[in-house]
Amino acid sequence: MIPLEQVAIVGVAESEIGKVPHQTPAGMMAVAARAAAADAGLSLDDVDGIFATTPYHGVTVTTLSEYLGIRPRYYDGTDFGGCSFILHLRHAAAAIAAGMCDVALIAYASSQRSDRGRLVSSSETSAYELPYGAVYPITHNALIAARHMHDYGTTSEQLASVAVAARTWASRNPRAYAREPITVDDVLASPMMSSPLHRLDCCLLTDGGAAIIVARRDRVVDTSRAIHVLGAAESFTHRNIVAMPDLTTSAAAVTGPAAFEQAGLRPDDMDFAQLYDAFTIGPIIELEDLGFVPKGEAAAFFAEGRTQPAGDLPVNTNGGGLAYTHPGMLGLFLLAEAVRQLRGESGEAQVPDARVGLVHGIGGALASAATAVLARPEVRAA
Amino acid sequence: MSGTTRKPIPHARGEERPFFEAATDGRLAIQRCPECGNMVFFPRTVCPHCRRDTPEWMDAAGTGTVYSFSVVVRSAISGYADEVPYVVALVTLDEGVRLMANIVNVAPDDVRIGMPVRVTFEHRGDRAGEEIVIPQFEPVGSAP
Numbered sequence: 385m386i387p388l389e390q391v392a393i394v395g396v397a398e399s400e401i402g403k404v405p406h407q408t409p410a411g412m413m414a415v416a417a418r419a420a421a422a423d424a425g426l427s428l429d430d431v432d433g434i435f436a437t438t439p440y441h442g443v444t445v446t447t448l449s450e451y452l453g454i455r456p457r458y459y460d461g462t463d464f465g466g467c468s469f470i471l472h473l474r475h476a477a478a479a480i481a482a483g484m485c486d487v488a489l490i491a492y493a494s495s496q497r498s499d500r501g502r503l504v505s506s507s508e509t510s511a512y513e514l515p516y517g518a519v520y521p522i523t524h525n526a527l528i529a530a531r532h533m534h535d536y537g538t539t540s541e542q543l544a545s546v547a548v549a550a551r552t553w554a555s556r557n558p559r560a561y562a563r564e565p566i567t568v569d570d571v572l573a574s575p576m577m578s579s580p581l582h583r584l585d586c587c588l589l590t591d592g593g594a595a596i597i598v599a600r601r602d603r604v605v606d607t608s609r610a611i612h613v614l615g616a617a618e619s620f621t622h623r624n625i626v627a628m629p630d631l632t633t634s635a636a637a638v639t640g641p642a643a644f645e646q647a648g649l650r651p652d653d654m655d656f657a658q659l660y661d662a663f664t665i666g667p668i669i670e671l672e673d674l675g676f677v678p679k680g681e682a683a684a685f686f687a688e689g690r691t692q693p694a695g696d697l698p699v700n701t702n703g704g705g706l707a708y709t710h711p712g713m714l715g716l717f718l719l720a721e722a723v724r725q726l727r728g729e730s731g732e733a734q735v736p737d738a739r740v741g742l743v744h745g746i747g748g749a750l751a752s753a754a755t756a757v758l759a760r761p762e763v764r765a766a
Numbered sequence: 767m768s769g770t771t772r773k774p775i776p777h778a779r780g781e782e783r784p785f786f787e788a789a790t791d792g793r794l795a796i797q798r799c800p801e802c803g804n805m806v807f808f809p810r811t812v813c814p815h816c817r818r819d820t821p822e823w824m825d826a827a828g829t830g831t832v833y834s835f836s837v838v839v840r841s842a843i844s845g846y847a848d849e850v851p852y853v854v855a856l857v858t859l860d861e862g863v864r865l866m867a868n869i870v871n872v873a874p875d876d877v878r879i880g881m882p883v884r885v886t887f888e889h890r891g892d893r894a895g896e897e898i899v900i901p902q903f904e905p906v907g908s909a910p
Contacts, residue, residue: 512808515773527836578854
């Protein structure tokens, strides 16, 4: 097991998000990285480990190091899809524990909104999939949603309730891209994209960058704002959707239990969950696989409003990819919101007395997965 | 098929080629590992079950059921954009492996998960002077 007790997340920042036509992805990463270092009470000169991947650069870690004028002694450009940065957090903990670096920068940015208004992805399509007109990744998630509906009776109304909850949270977040509340009927009335997914079942398509700083505990400047990592795990089920063993079970069924076991905690202990919501079906399957509810019961959990501000498990408290921002890869933004919540810095969307929370990311069409359990520093001491 | 825009033509390389060559002959070729007996799809040089060499090719019966499907209503994909709505499905063959295809010769609204389907072949076009044929599926019992 990767030792996590030697590190803390000490800095978090985002660039401008939404429409940022005046900055490149490298530019957004640089702005976020500098701000994250400042948030940590450190400077970029302290960074000696770098973790980053984007679809824009062949080797993002060298592009960003050059851009920032830093020469770290540890580099990790692992691309694991949208959850890469949650995996980077785990890898940074391992690198720090191994003495390979002391202060790690994790960064991501995309200008996809300003580029073409379409997903920018480096993902290739197999010869066996290319001829059939599947619109990546919408149709792939639609196939997953359709099978979940078939197996568990999940309805379009329940899928829509995930988007409704996201907007409810976003209405409390001044930085969110889509803040106007919507109803289930609004989602169902939005254009069908790839059945059963409507336009409002699909995430936003925005520009934006983010960065976090992970440091060895003896480099922490302000211990009261340092967030600890209690458990972390990564896994995958498939690369090609034809090879996904069961369309309704994701790799979260592996990473959730593993992360909870390492943390010595259970789903019931979580004060919130930040779940990758590229499409409304995602958080439903993730909530089930992570162990929060039995298989087939998450859709009702969302429809009953239990993830909303007054609910028993706040989910995606900044509005998530459906309403806050979604610059192609969401993982780092999920982490950033979890850290803000645990620090008590989420403003009107603050979960009262949030002490422990879960972050779960996916890559591809529910293909890869990375989970982290984060906590305020006093939790483990207690 | 649209006369102005072409649907995507796969570029099969290496071990991907026998699948498409078989389709040209009207055969649906999948792999069976001679060592462990498992069926393999997509085609590989190494069996993902036992990691031995080169699963052998065999002709599938060509029948299966719809495991899941989506009716694509909005598409910017060349050749498909002007054919919406169309059905993209995952089909589980009787041999157990799963592949992607369109469900053709049926109204999209009539497709169901679990529906029995059989293979049919579509001439997709030519690539570098080579005829490219792809498997498609249609409901069992639809007119030939």
